[in-house]
Amino acid sequence: MHIKLSQCFIAVDDRDKALAFYRDVLGLEVRNDVAFEGMRWVTVGSPAQPDVEIVLEPPLANPNASPADQQAMAELLAKGMLRGVIFSTDDCDAAFERIRAAGAEVLQEPVDQPYGVRDCAFRDPAGNMLRFHQPRKR
DSSP: OOOOOOEEEEEOSOHHHHHIIIIIITOOEEEEEEEETTEEEEEEEOTTOTTOEEEEEOTTOOTTOOHHHHHHHHHHHHTTOSOOEEEEOSOHHHHHHHHHHTTOEEEEEEEEOTTSEEEEEEEOTTSOEEEEEEEOOO
C-alpha cells in the first residue's frame, strides 16, 4: 500500500491576489478554478509535481460555520497565525531574490539551518508563512 500527498489547503482572503502571487511570482500552474455556494477554490501546482496540488480556499470553507467562527478565522488569517507550506527549491538564494523583487513580505533571508537546509521565508498576500528550502550539499 502506498500513501502519497495529493492536496493541501491554504486559506486566502483574496483569491485574485493569491492567484497572482502563486501563479505569477512562484510560477505554479492553475489546475482548477471552481465557484460553489458563494465561495471560490483555486487549485495550483508545480509543473514538476503533477500529482500534488495546493487549494487556495476561503479562510473558513464551511457553509455551516457561524458568523463568529468566520470572523475568528479571518482574524487569525490577518495575523498570519494559520500555517502555510514549505516549498523545496534547488536554489534558495535565487528563489529569495525573485520573490523579494516581486514585493512579498520577507520574514527571513536565506540562512543555513542546523538541520541541513538553507531556507528563507515570506508571507503570501493573505499573511500565510511560506518557507523555501534547499537541502545543503554534503
